Amino acid sequence: EDKVVQSPLSLVVHEGDTVTLNCSYEVTNFRSLLWYKQEKKAPTFLFMLTSSGIEKKSGRLSSILDKKELFSILNITATQTGDSAVYLCAPCLSSNTGKLIFGQGTTLQVKP
Amino acid sequence: DGGITQSPKYLFRKEGQNVTLSCEQNLNHDAMYWYRQDPGQGLRLIYYSQIVNDFQKGDIAEGYSVSREKKESFPLTVTSAQKNPTAFYLCASTRPGATSGANVLTFGAGSRLTVL
Secondary structure, X not given: OOEEEEEOOEEEEEOOOOEEEEEEEEOOOOOXXXXXXXXXXXXXXXXXXXXXXXXXXXXXXXXXXXXXXXXXXXXXXXXXXXXOEEEEEEEEOOOOOXXXXXXXXXXXXXXX | XXXXXXXXXXXXXXXXXXXXXXXXXXXXXOEEEEEEEOXXXXXEEEEEEEEOOEEEXXXXXXXXXXXXXXXXXXXXXXXXXXXXXOEEEEXXXXXXXXXXXXXXXXXXXXXXXXXX
């Protein structure tokens, strides 16, 4: 059975802190791993990772994939209150179906 | 602007009634998906469709039905057989394939269904 586990489930930090969100997975026919940010309604795309060891970076956010150990991390440096959201990790199972399996999400709250 | 439109945003229904949630996309995506989101459980796949007039069950299809008569539209019906229908429903679409940028789901803003 395909399984995706995110940790921690929730996190409260203060502005300026650095956070690391974890995602471990056990899925068949792994194709890639995606990270999404969900503030209120629609999740918005952050990163797609397909190769191990290659860091993807966008501003204060970065992410890396380890296909041998089956995990990914999402780092956020110098957090801001606008980073408060649910962060979702989702392995893509097959390039033909585009099917994603989502983890439970990590709820991040950044206090001023 | 291209995107996905879900309606209604909020819906209240009495127990035992069927309800249909609308999802329309103008992204020219072939594949469309319905997910259900409950607190603390992430997103769970209900149904998906890769092409018009074809769809497959996801992990929690019981009590739901879909149709895909047009590429742009993928409505979801929550039937009275669904035991616990109160949830947040998200529709998404993508361009499946092996090329760069493929399989990145674009989501609608969601429909929140409350069964009284």
